[in-house]
Amino acid sequence: MKKFINDPGDVVAQALRGLAAAHPELRVDPENQLVVRADAPVRGKVGIVSGGGSGHEPLHGGFVGPGMLDAACAGEVFTSPVPDAILAATRAVDGGAGVLHIVKNYTGDVLNFEMAAELAGDDDITVETVLVDDDVAVQDSTWTAGRRGTGATVIVEKVTGALAEERASLKDVAAIGRTVNERSGSFAVALTAATTPAAGRPGFDLPDDEMEVGVGIHGEPGRRRAPLAPAADVAALMVDAILEAKPATGTAIVLLNGLGGTPLLELYLLYGEVAALLESRDVRIGRSLVGNYVTSLDMAGASLTICHADDEILRLWDAWVRTPGLRRGV
Amino acid sequence: MNVEQARAWITAIATTVEAEAETLTRLDSAIGDGDHGANLKRGFAAVRAALEGFEAHTVGDVLTKTGATLISKVGGASGPLYGSAFRAMGKALASPDVTTEQLGDALDAGLAAIRKLGGAQPGDKTMVDAWLPAVAAYRKKGPRAAAAAAEEGAKATTELRARKGRASYLGERSIGHQDPGATSTALIFRALA
Numbered sequence: 001m002k003k004f005i006n007d008p009g010d011v012v013a014q015a016l017r018g019l020a021a022a023h024p025e026l027r028v029d030p031e032n033q034l035v036v037r038a039d040a041p042v043r044g045k046v047g048i049v050s051g052g053g054s055g056h057e058p059l060h061g062g063f064v065g066p067g068m069l070d071a072a073c074a075g076e077v078f079t080s081p082v083p084d085a086i087l088a089a090t091r092a093v094d095g096g097a098g099v100l101h102i103v104k105n106y107t108g109d110v111l112n113f114e115m116a117a118e119l120a121g122d123d124d125i126t127v128e129t130v131l132v133d134d135d136v137a138v139q140d141s142t143w144t145a146g147r148r149g150t151g152a153t154v155i156v157e158k159v160t161g162a163l164a165e166e167r168a169s170l171k172d173v174a175a176i177g178r179t180v181n182e183r184s185g186s187f188a189v190a191l192t193a194a195t196t197p198a199a200g201r202p203g204f205d206l207p208d209d210e211m212e213v214g215v216g217i218h219g220e221p222g223r224r225r226a227p228l229a230p231a232a233d234v235a236a237l238m239v240d241a242i243l244e245a246k247p248a249t250g251t252a253i254v255l256l257n258g259l260g261g262t263p264l265l266e267l268y269l270l271y272g273e274v275a276a277l278l279e280s281r282d283v284r285i286g287r288s289l290v291g292n293y294v295t296s297l298d299m300a301g302a303s304l305t306i307c308h309a310d311d312e313i314l315r316l317w318d319a320w321v322r323t324p325g326l327r328r329g330v
Numbered sequence: 331m332n333v334e335q336a337r338a339w340i341t342a343i344a345t346t347v348e349a350e351a352e353t354l355t356r357l358d359s360a361i362g363d364g365d366h367g368a369n370l371k372r373g374f375a376a377v378r379a380a381l382e383g384f385e386a387h388t389v390g391d392v393l394t395k396t397g398a399t400l401i402s403k404v405g406g407a408s409g410p411l412y413g414s415a416f417r418a419m420g421k422a423l424a425s426p427d428v429t430t431e432q433l434g435d436a437l438d439a440g441l442a443a444i445r446k447l448g449g450a451q452p453g454d455k456t457m458v459d460a461w462l463p464a465v466a467a468y469r470k471k472g473p474r475a476a477a478a479a480a481e482e483g484a485k486a487t488t489e490l491r492a493r494k495g496r497a498s499y500l501g502e503r504s505i506g507h508q509d510p511g512a513t514s515t516a517l518i519f520r521a522l523a
Contacts, residue, residue, distance in 0.1 A: 009372070053363075053405075053406075075405045075406070076365070076368075076369065076372075076405060076406075077365065078363045078364070078365050079365050079369055079404075079405045079406040080405050080406055080407075081405055082401065082402050082403065082404065082405045082409060083401060083402070083410075084402045106407075106496065107407040107448070107494065107495045107496065108405065108406035108407035108408075108409070108410070111407055111410040111411070111447060111448075112405060112406075112409070112410060115401070115410060137499075138499050139501070144493065144498040144499065144501070145494055145495055145496065145498045145499070148499065196363075196364055196365065198355070198364075198365060198368040199355055199359060199364045199365075199368070203359050203363065203364045204359065204360075216363075216496075216499055218362075218363035218496070223499070223500070223501060223503070224503070
């Protein structure tokens, strides 16, 4: 393992210290592992809190700022944050209009956010939760923990953040978040495994001539292994899987996301294939985003997210935003 | 079990979790995300620190403090699940000395808390598959039998297909790997024996 770290046990707090140094416009609390918008709580505005395991940067701390999240809780690497931290974030952003929790569907995230929402209720803070479960690689049945939350989280955070900025009600902000999630599907392919600082070695062995298909964002192995294929075939595999699970035509927001270890050259190459395929399938790309947004440490690979958008979602996607990881119109 | 024995149990868990952290992480790397050992090690180190100088009047005080610390330090799924289990056990044991039967009831309450929060059934390839046979064995034959039953339950998860937690994403591919949560549960009962 070759990494820029001091102590494998203190990676997250030290990274947050760096984030604070780079972004004085944010309030960072390395002890509780929180990133909070500097002017929080904003009176009369729905506060938006997200969070999860670290290792997915810029998700979530990189999306804190006007137009997106009010606070993010950073758990240990690939481990959801604890209820105390989520409660502290919830209190910090409650401007009297209630707080929205954006939670990716993983057992640990769901349990810890549920506990925190209950505790916030004792404080008379109204909390609504949007559960993101866009990963179509996982069977959504009673026989699994349900679909994972992956790339669509970025779109949910952006769109709800924009609506909250317009002083919409908690009910409406939560509703648009759920709509974005329902209209989104994602699928990922990995070429290498991620190495967590604590483990010090890759989470799984992947021979040079194989890829993991339908992989998650925590370095957990995918549904199956397949021989390494050309980018055009990988693009087809992802597009087919998503459109089969979430069929729609019309305008889409398309996110081609790098998992941390894949250069932009390859991401753009892959995106070119995706764009051509979508055109042939009568999906019009309304907006697109290519880059590293929901990473898995140093994992090589990419995830594709297709959100079948309506005019309202597109309008909110286009709204101004000022965060370390996403910045537009300012 | 008295207050000092309760402390000794928790300390023994911390020691065995520390010693087996790498094994737990290796098991978790196969079907999860490879952090189970590191998380529990961090959690029980925090518990050890929290219990030092903590004035406990009942067995329940020790276990409740353990549970609360796990919830506030571990995160992931194992933090809330084990944390709630120890808190439920603590609530059931509000006296300085508890009988074997009372401890059996408390272990049952711990299991109920895990099942309520996680929603897992026996056979889902989770910590329930070790905890459930351990409680039954404890009631019939005491702590040593409980440890053996938990160990056996954990081993038996190898052949199961995961239906809860992160391993469930793997579907059929989860078969052939022992569940890390059931394995750490076996460590908890080993420390009790």
